[in-house]
Amino acid sequence: MAALPSGVLGVIDSTSDRAVFRQIADRLREAIDKGRFKEGAKLPSESELVEHFGVSRMTVRNSLSILQSEGLVSSEHGKGVFVRPRPPVRRLASDRFARRHREQGKSAFTVEAEAAGSRPEVDSLKVREERPTSDISARLGQPRKVLARRRRYLLDGRPVEFAVSYLPLDLARDTPIAEPNPGPGGIYARLEELGHRLDHFDEEVRARMPSPDEVKTLRLASGVPVIQLVRTAYDTEGRAVEVCDTVMSADAYVLAYQLPAN
Amino acid sequence: MAALPSGVLGVIDSTSDRAVFRQIADRLREAIDKGRFKEGAKLPSESELVEHFGVSRMTVRNSLSILQSEGLVSSEHGKGVFVRPRPPVRRLASDRFARRHREQGKSAFTVEAEAAGSRPEVDSLKVREERPTSDISARLGQPRKVLARRRRYLLDGRPVEFAVSYLPLDLARDTPIAEPNPGPGGIYARLEELGHRLDHFDEEVRARMPSPDEVKTLRLASGVPVIQLVRTAYDTEGRAVEVCDTVMSADAYVLAYQLPAN
DNA sequence: CAGTGGTCTAGACCACTGC
DNA sequence: CAGTGGTCTAGACCACTGT
Numbered sequence: 001m002a003a004l005p006s007g008v009l010g011v012i013d014s015t016s017d018r019a020v021f022r023q024i025a026d027r028l029r030e031a032i033d034k035g036r037f038k039e040g041a042k043l044p045s046e047s048e049l050v051e052h053f054g055v056s057r058m059t060v061r062n063s064l065s066i067l068q069s070e071g072l073v074s075s076e077h078g079k080g081v082f083v084r085p086r087p088p089v090r091r092l093a094s095d096r097f098a099r100r101h102r103e104q105g106k107s108a109f110t111v112e113a114e115a116a117g118s119r120p121e122v123d124s125l126k127v128r129e130e131r132p133t134s135d136i137s138a139r140l141g142q143p144r145k146v147l148a149r150r151r152r153y154l155l156d157g158r159p160v161e162f163a164v165s166y167l168p169l170d171l172a173r174d175t176p177i178a179e180p181n182p183g184p185g186g187i188y189a190r191l192e193e194l195g196h197r198l199d200h201f202d203e204e205v206r207a208r209m210p211s212p213d214e215v216k217t218l219r220l221a222s223g224v225p226v227i228q229l230v231r232t233a234y235d236t237e238g239r240a241v242e243v244c245d246t247v248m249s250a251d252a253y254v255l256a257y258q259l260p261a262n
Numbered sequence: 263m264a265a266l267p268s269g270v271l272g273v274i275d276s277t278s279d280r281a282v283f284r285q286i287a288d289r290l291r292e293a294i295d296k297g298r299f300k301e302g303a304k305l306p307s308e309s310e311l312v313e314h315f316g317v318s319r320m321t322v323r324n325s326l327s328i329l330q331s332e333g334l335v336s337s338e339h340g341k342g343v344f345v346r347p348r349p350p351v352r353r354l355a356s357d358r359f360a361r362r363h364r365e366q367g368k369s370a371f372t373v374e375a376e377a378a379g380s381r382p383e384v385d386s387l388k389v390r391e392e393r394p395t396s397d398i399s400a401r402l403g404q405p406r407k408v409l410a411r412r413r414r415y416l417l418d419g420r421p422v423e424f425a426v427s428y429l430p431l432d433l434a435r436d437t438p439i440a441e442p443n444p445g446p447g448g449i450y451a452r453l454e455e456l457g458h459r460l461d462h463f464d465e466e467v468r469a470r471m472p473s474p475d476e477v478k479t480l481r482l483a484s485g486v487p488v489i490q491l492v493r494t495a496y497d498t499e500g501r502a503v504e505v506c507d508t509v510m511s512a513d514a515y516v517l518a519y520q521l522p523a524n
Numbered sequence: 525c526a527g528t529g530g531t532c533t534a535g536a537c538c539a540c541t542g543c
Numbered sequence: 544c545a546g547t548g549g550t551c552t553a554g555a556c557c558a559c560t561g562t
Contacts, residue, residue: 019550029474045528056552058320061529069331069484071471078436078528078559099524137272198523205519207469207512209333222331225469225487225512233523249488250469257467257519261460261495262361281531307547318533323548340540340547 008036012053024053024063032072032083039085043073046081054098071223071251084221087252088118094257097201099192102185109153121154125180129169136166139232139243143168149179149187152217159203159218161254163246171196171241186231196235201229204230207250218249225250270298271306284327287313294334295347301347305335308343333485333513334418345481349514351379351423352422356519359463361454364447371415383416385450387442391431399426401494409440411449414479421480422515424509433503435457450495451502458497466492469512480511487512 009027012020034217044052049060064081067073075081095101096108113120132146140146146166153161165187167177176182176190183190185255188198206228210220218226227250271289274282293299306314313323326343327336337343357363358370394408395440402408408428415423427449429439438444445452454460462471468490470483480488489512495504 021550026474039398047527056554058553059551064529065327069471070473075529076560077530078561080528080560082557094519094521097521097523105342186396200523201521203521205489205517205521207489209331209485209487211287211332223421223471225471227467227469253468255467256523257465259356259358259463259519261359262461283531309546318535320534321532326530326548337548338541339549340542342541342547 009052012055014103018036020053020055021059021062022066024049024055024060025066028063028067029070031073032067037083039083042085043082045211056101065073069223071221074221074223081136084223088116088152088155090116090155090252091254091256096168097188097198099198102189107186113155118155119157122151122156123154125149125151127178127180129173130166132166136243136245139230140166140168140240143170147172155252158252159249161246161248162214162217163244165242165244180194191235191241192231196239196241198241199238201234202232205255206230210247214247220249227255229251229255266459271314274317278495282317283324283329284328286311286317288323288330290325290329291332291334294329299345301484304342305344307317309337319420329487333483336483340465346485349420350378350417351516352417352514353518359450361460364451375417380417381419381420384413385416385511386412386414388412389440389442391511392428394428398507401457402428402430402490402502403471406434409434411439417514420514421511422506422511423508424476424479427465427504429504453495453497453503456490458501460497460503461496461498463496464494467517472509480509482511489515489517491517 012023014020016023018026023219026045028037033217037043043064044047046057046060046064049063050057053060064073064075068075072084073081074084090112096112101108101111107122109111109122110120125241127147127149129145130148132143136146137143147169149165149167151160151163153163167187171194172178175194177187177194192198205224208228210218210224214226215222220226227248229244229246229248231242231244231246232240233244235241271293272366274285276282278285280288290299290305299305303327305311308319308322308326311325312319315322325334326337330337334346335343336346352374358374363370363373369384371384389409389411391407394402396404396507398408399405403458409431411427411429413425415425429449433456434440437456439449450460452519469487470490472480472486472488476482476488477484482488489510491506491508491510493508494502495506496504
């Protein structure tokens with residue numbers, strides 16, 4: 001157990017009102033912010049911190065759990081605690097569903113990922129009929145049943161997004177939309193071929209902490225929120241033809257929108 | 263210390279691989295999800311949970327801290343641990359900066375809050391000249407200095423949003439934009455009067471955990487992420503005339519956007 | 525194997541709340 | 544005042560990692 005480089009972490013002010021474990025978290029946070037521990041770097045081990053600050057192990061662990069819940073560090077059993085690297089971010093432009101992007105053979109996700117030099121993957125694709133929740137039902141105009149298309153998206157093997165599309169069953173049944181692979185241009189292209197010319201999309205954006213299920217599915221580190229995006233597609237007759245409920249790892253995405261001034 | 267109502271919380275499976283504190287968190291989470299503890303309700307005290315599950319206090323506290331980091335509960339010193347009520351949500355529509363909303367006397371925030379029956383407030387308004395960060399500078403076309411307008415928005419006394427607007431100094435100096443109160447319609451109305459007719463806005467949306475500063479300014483409960491929205495306003499000549507960097511309590515907002523299909 | 529983080533105990537004292 | 548959560552200690556044993 002090597003001694004810590006002096007001066008890197010400072011000391012505790014025992015006269016301060018601020019709890020010791022918060023002070024230790026503050027010192028570590030400063031050190032990370034100032035680049036004394038870089039992305040991916042290993043922090044001093046718990047026992048080193050115990051020795052350096054002269055406190056008990058639980059106090060040190062308490063400090064580290066603060067930094068973890070802030071998304072600054074993550075721990076790896078048997079290895080150490082590391083400064084969380086900022087993963088590459090995927091930028092979703094507001095024209096990503098424009099018709100012109102749909103006339104190619106590949107999906108928007110695939111095209112974009114390959115352009116960015118990443119390896120795109122879609123897995124756990126499941127298509128089935130369901131009774132809609134009251135929320136989905138309301139958005140789709142109260143259909144009795146819906147077709148649900150679930151799938152998970154990965155970049156270079158890392159899960160980044162989980163999405164479920166809901167379509168009124170009377171509209172999707174016995175069409176390519178009910179197939180696992182709906183063909184080039186995706187379900188929006190098929191909807192238009194079926195005579196539902198798309199007019200616009202409504203998107204609702206929320207952020208929150210993930211459920212335990214979402215942590216598992218998206219392999220989220222602790223301290224990483226999710227962005228939830230609910231998109232409703234309307235055809236030119238004003239009918240809602242699809243609702244897509246997407247949950248994204250917040251540290252993998254930036255959403256970009258363009259708004260007219262009038 | 264009353265005994266817990268039997269059957270409400272179940273028991274620990276000591277043969278399970280799952281850590282005891284996680285199992286306790288699971289039981290409590292289920293109970294909350296199933297409505298056995300409603301919004302605002304008090305959970306059993308730590309000592310009651312210690313007795314019920316037959317574990318040490320630190321184990322119970324560990325469980326509670328999981329629920330706290332999930333944003334499900336929050337603790338109040340001397341009172342107890344309570345199920346977090348979902349606060350009323352403010353919905354930001356994508357046309358909120360349309361010119362037609364600017365022709366009244368009041369700000370968009372004020373009008374909208376009053377319509378929803380809330381009491382709007384703006385405080386800690388500060389206007390000053392600054393050297394821009396490299397990010398802001400790049401977005402605004404590399405001005406040497408900028409005018410920064412900082413303010414915090416509150417609803418019914420609760421802080422919900424903190425925003426900073428940056429404008430190129432050559433454009434804003436010695437205009438009403440540099441005044442604490444820029445007048446009816448806000449700085450966008452003033453910009454148009456100065457001949458910068460607005461053409462469109464670009465918005466970038468991110469979500470992340472808050473910094474300790476943001477926790478303080480927005481009085482965030484632990485386990486609440488923030489939404490960061492960076493908006494750039496462009497005039498009809500394509501010049502970026504303002505960048506607004508907004509940090510919002512994620513549990514107070516839903517962002518709504520409308521996208522054309524082509 | 526030694527070193528790391530993960531879980532858990534059984535205490536202690538403190539600060540805040542409400543009666 | 545009793546009851547609550549907040550902080551902290553000094554141990555213990557375990558599971559995982561790398562050599």
